[in-house]
Amino acid sequence: MERFDSNLYLDINTEGLDASSASQYERDPLYGVLTRFDPFSIMMYELDEHIMKKVKGDPIWDLKEPEDTKEANDLSELDKLALNLMYKPCKSDSKYAYAPVISETTNMLYCGRDVMQSHNQNVPPTLTSTCGPDIWANCPSCRVFTDVKFHHGKEIKINTIQRCLKEGKWQGLSGNFYCGRKFADAFHTFRFDTCISSDGICGPDQGIPCTECGGILKPGYSYKDFSPIPATLLDMS
Structure with missing residues (x-):
């Protein structure tokens, strides 16, 4: 306030x-x-x-x-993100180990922890609630880094975000990338035993991404992976 x-x-x-x-x-x-x-x-x-x-x-x-x-x-998604910006997570081998790695598939950082279930991730049913380990949205801890430096001097740039920004795309609250364009008529689908509504617009903060934006973090992704519920069935309910 x-x-x-x-x-x-x-x-x-x-x-x-x-x-x-x-x-x-x-x-x-x-x-x-x-x-x-x-x-x-x-x-x-x-x-x-x-x-x-x-x-x-x-x-x-x-x-x-x-x-x-x-x-x-x-804590909300932005609460977690702000905390991680202020206090960068450290690599550790504790009980809740934080040891992120760069994915060769997406060039994004993932820690593999099971921390995504409550993040309003409207993801295809084939994906789990973990941060990676290789594809899809990463957690707020992993989102705050733009490069990785090793003690021997090697440095790896996480360039997916910069590339997407140049293309007019951004990473939303859900961790998915969005472009803000209309990609389908409004539809409904089920995820986590709940009915999810999509206005057919890609983003801007969360929800189902279009095929192009979803493909950034999951090769071969299509928004049709969500199997929209036929309007006739919705009318019957």
Whole structure:
């Protein structure tokens, strides 16, 4: 709420609040911003009469259900990403070992840990909830690195991200790459025992990528891997 750009996302009413409480909503021009505004952040207060989303603000609000007004109990994707930017993960051999490697298939960094299940990964059914180890979206820890340096001086550039940016693509909150283009009519499919809706637009933050963008992290990928549910069956429900 103290971001210098918070007025783009929030309508804040401090009327009736004491000075101490009201000061918590004041914008701070020196407040460092590492990522875009995040309505899912564990730092967000409950949306009530004092703090409400700006109806015509950033479209990231579209990712949050209208009735979802409670405080978050878990770190969001951007929370994790910001933490990893501030405190770079170290290679370790502990119980929860972090030992990422570069994939020869995607030229992306993967640690192989089973940490992706709760990341809203709308992935094809053939993929697991691990970060890699060779393909698909990587975890927030692995996303913060742009190159890998070894003690003997060797350096490996992770150039997939730079190449995609030049092509007008970006890595969204889900870890998938997106281009923002329309690739299909709106459709529904099932994943993790839930019905997933796609507006047929690739991105911008999460959801099913188009065939070209999905192929960046999974060779041979097609958005049709999701087996859209026929409209006739949806009508019957």
